Amino acid sequence: MKSLLLLLVFVTFSSAFPADRKMENEENTQLAQAYLNQFYSLEIEGSHLVQSKNRSLIDGKIREMQAFFGLTVTGKLDANTLEIMKRPRCGVPDVGHYGYTLPGWKKYNLTYRIVNYTPDMARADVDEAIQKGLEVWSKVTPLIFTQISKGIADIMIAFRTRVHSWCPRYFDGPLGVLGHAFPPGLGLGGDTHFDEDENWTKDGAGFSLFLVAAHEFGHSLGLSHSNDQTALMFPNYVSLDPTKYPLSQDDINGIQSIYGGPPKATAKPKEPTVPRACDPDLTFDAITTFRREVMFFKGRHVWRIYYDITDVEFELISSFWPSLPPDIQAAYENPKDKILVFKDDNFWIIRGYAVLPNYPKSIHTLGFPRQVKKIDAAVCDRNTRKTYFFVGIWCWRYDEVTQTMDKGYPRRVVKYFPGISLRVDAAFQHKGFFYFSRRSKQFEYDPKAKNVTRIMKTNTWFQCREPFNSSADFTVREEDVHSGGAEMSYHKNLNLLIFSVVHVLEKSYSYQ
Incomplete structure (x- = not known):
């Protein structure tokens, strides 16, 4: 009799658990649908005939939400996703x-x-x-x-x-x-x-x-x-x-x-600073490929690295292109072996080491609407001959063959490139991957799989090491970087030699 009672209790409880779990899953699904409807423009149909379509739509919106919050993008209603959905928040949508x-x-x-x-x-x-x-x-x-x-x-x-x-x-x-x-x-x-x-x-x-x-x-x-x-x-x-x-x-x-910024008070102008290549917080104004090299722009300076070669050169922008302004905001190499450089609502075209005549021109000649005042970043996909322009949280796509903007743009950056930040500081393409910089982080993105493959520091390309990185850890004085250029080669195997040289030259070189 005792065994029979235990069996009945076991059967009762074991049959109750699936019901409780089913009710919990239904509650979570309803919560997720309400959340996605309110903050991610989810619109689903009520007919049983479109359930599979609804499921696909919900999964897509979950992916969009996971990408926005930096979660693992699965399209599934996992514990981390539910936790975010349950937190107190603002009632303004995240998309649209x-x-x-x-x-x-x-x-x-x-x-x-x-x-x-x-x-x-x-x-x-x-x-x-x-x-x-x-x-x-x-x-x-x-x-x-x-x-x-x-x-x-x-x-x-x-x-x-x-x-x-x-x-x-x-x-x-x-x-x-x-x-x-x-x-x-x-x-x-x-x-x-x-x-x-x-x-x-x-x-x-x-x-x-x-x-x-x-x-x-x-x-x-x-x-x-x-x-x-x-x-x-x-x-x-x-x-x-x-x-x-x-x-x-x-x-x-x-x-x-x-x-814009607050009204500026009259103050003594600061001495121009020289950026440090292995600064862990280094950010870039613009990045572009140029034939077999990559150029990283920062303020008045540019670093140049060559494919499959560890050397890094550091120069003044004016030593190559005297007519270009400092603080370039975007740059990219087009399929015709030219570089387009952007600052505010103007752009220049460079062929080799010559700025073409009759530049700068207005960015609106490329097809941007009048409310766009500057370009944050740009990158040309060599495979499709399409150029992506990033403006705030939006991206435009430009056809390099027809030289017109593609229809259906702009689109939200976070939606078109899932997993990267809302805004992009700089971008370039290398060996089929896109590299998007945001502050001191860089996202390696596979355009075919449409996902982020890894996240790294923006200056990973400079072969920096800790605690003493390389000659990239010191910078020459501003007066030493003259119009002829001050070549600085960064050799990852010379740490000990550089360490001793730095002590001898510490009165001539300044650390930052």
Whole structure:
């Protein structure tokens, strides 16, 4: 009898576990569909005849979401993906034309009004949090914010719950969506709403009104979400030390691409610096191939490396092309053995070591719309003869044969090149792979498989080593890099010899 009871108990519990697991899977699937619908423009049909089509669409949106958050791109609803979906976040979508930031507000003096207050905080603390949230952006731009107490302001601020007034977006109760805002424009443009069902706080348990407000005001000013987890514009809520400045360089670059930097105070000009090849934080302005070499541009300088040769040369740009400006922003080699170089809304064409006459010309002659003011990066696919231009979070594709822009562009960078950053600083192609630089990271990308094969430092090409890397670890003084060029060969097997030479010449060479 006892054995029979144990058998019944075992059968009862074992039959309950699959049911519980099935219910949990259904709940997770519903959560994922709601999340993707709200933040990744998922639209599925209800008919049973299209279930396979819906499954494929959902898997594709999961891949897009995983690429955005830097997860392993599987298209499957794994534990890490579900964890991200369950975190408190902003209610603004991560994809879609909503994220097109330019041109922002057409004025620098903006007004704001707090329509109502949360009972969670003292009114004075709410005023302070909102003011500081706006100051985050005014410190790095020419923008000026003025509070008004009545009438219609550029940025109307309110605490709301669930479905509210004329707003097309809604809140979902405690946790989940914390707030949302609308990009610059008429009507709801600039308006910012916070979910009153949350516990808002100045510096205690709950959600920091200052941090959420500063994030939402980024949207009010025209910024989309960033996949940089250190950025204020990252969509998920991240608690930060309130004494630390919340903007990352990604946030600053984004907002200044719309409004420019703050008014410059008169100051003594700084001495020009010479970049250090093996600086672990080294970034590049532009990278391009040139016949059998790769050129890395930084400020007034260029490094040159040759395929399958470890030597690296370091020169002034002006020693090759005196008419080119410093701080080049993009460059690429086209199929006709020419280099196109970009800065602001101008470009130059180089054949060999000569800049062609009648340049620079406007980038709009290539087919860019007038709102595009500069190119961040460019790379030509030698196999397809298509050139990709990167502008903010968007990329255009140019046909080098017809010399026209392809239809259907621009497209979002993160969607067309899954796994790489939202924005690209520099790009080039080598042995069939694309190499995309973002800050000090470089993504090796397989265009056929459409995935990232590895992530490395941008200066991996310079054969740097730790702790004493090579002669790339020191730089000559600015006056030593003259118009004739100061050749610097970087030999990975000469560390000991260089170490002794450095001590002898330490008065003539400066470390950075």
